[in-house]
Amino acid sequence: MLELPEAITIAGQINKTLYGKSISNVIAAHSPHKFAWFYGDPQNYHELLAGKTIDEAKAYGGFVEIKTGSAVILVGDGVGLRFHDKDEKRPAKHQLLIEFTDDSALSATVQMYGGLWCFPAGKLDNPYYMAAREKPSPLSEMFDKAYFETMLSAAEVQKLSTKAFLATEQRIPGLGNGVLQEILYCAQIHPKKKIREFSGDERERLFESLKLTLKEITDHGGRDTEKDLYSRSGGYETKASKNTAGKSCPRCGNTIKKESYMGGSIYYCEGCQPI
Ligand SMILES: [Zn+2]
Numbered sequence: 347m348l349e350l351p352e353a354i355t356i357a358g359q360i361n362k363t364l365y366g367k368s369i370s371n372v373i374a375a376h377s378p379h380k381f382a383w384f385y386g387d388p389q390n391y392h393e394l395l396a397g398k399t400i401d402e403a404k405a406y407g408g409f410v411e412i413k414t415g416s417a418v419i420l421v422g423d424g425v426g427l428r429f430h431d432k433d434e435k436r437p438a439k440h441q442l443l444i445e446f447t448d449d450s451a452l453s454a455t456v457q458m459y460g461g462l463w464c465f466p467a468g469k470l471d472n473p474y475y476m477a478a479r480e481k482p483s484p485l486s487e488m489f490d491k492a493y494f495e496t497m498l499s500a501a502e503v504q505k506l507s508t509k510a511f512l513a514t515e516q517r518i519p520g521l522g523n524g525v526l527q528e529i530l531y532c533a534q535i536h537p538k539k540k541i542r543e544f545s546g547d548e549r550e551r552l553f554e555s556l557k558l559t560l561k562e563i564t565d566h567g568g569r570d571t572e573k574d575l576y577s578r579s580g581g582y583e584t585k586a587s588k589n590t591a592g593k594s595c596p597r598c599g600n601t602i603k604k605e606s607y608m609g610g611s612i613y614y615c616e617g618c619q620p621i
Pocket of ligand 1: 595596597598599600615616617618619
């Protein structure tokens with residue numbers, strides 16, 4: 347899943363590789379997928395985009411937004427975006443294939459679920475996209491200690507677990523279940539720990555880890571469990587993920603546990619992330 351560091355990495359790669367390319371052909375909804383979401387009829391995408399040029403790409407939370415003249419191509423967090431140079435094979439299955447006049451292409455493939463929205467600028471009012479654009483990015487200066495303390499002190503979050511607080515309700519754009527595990531491992535906080543039980547020191551550690559860990563993952567081009575625009579794994583070595591489950595914790599020697607919790611997996615160290 348694309349989360350903030352991966353979306354930023356891919357947007358940067360699009361700016362480097364695709365900027366200025368002219369769109370010649372668009373194929374949408376080629377491979378049927380139950381949970382692929384489009385803007386209107388995907389068969390109109392060709393007419394909307396053909397002849398347009400790729401402008402700037404930006405990340406908003408886990409979304410990648412690509413501007414093309416008066417239209418926008420937006421992909422959500424469950425979509426794999428890949429670049430294919432002119433001699434490279436295109437994937438057999440895809441939900442969106444954008445071909446350029448130089449015979450290179452961009453493909454988008456939905457994993458479990460995801461949106462592939464192509465629309466005239468300003469026309470999409472998806473609430474998640476709006477929230478991701480409007481709320482301060484956790485990497486920005488606006489997302490400071492005071493802002494975080496206000497979130498953490500809200501009456502309605504006191505009963506929540508740390509995972510529910512950080513990774514649901516779009517409170518923090520692009521902070522999903524993957525980077526969550528890394529942030530909590532570094533902060534030495536259990537994902538099930540209740541917000542109301544936090545000590546002052548834990549509040550401090552969580553904020554510091556959130557800022558530093560997200561920056562570190564972004565600086566390394568995303569997590570090693572995810573792929574970038576060129577199908578390469580990210581350079582950030584995950585500490586609490588499917589790659590480390592069952593292995594021993596480099597910090598304390600206990601085992602990294604995997605558990606199901608709130609519709610997804612959590613990974614944590616039993617030794618140094620006590621509940
Ligand atoms: Zn440990």
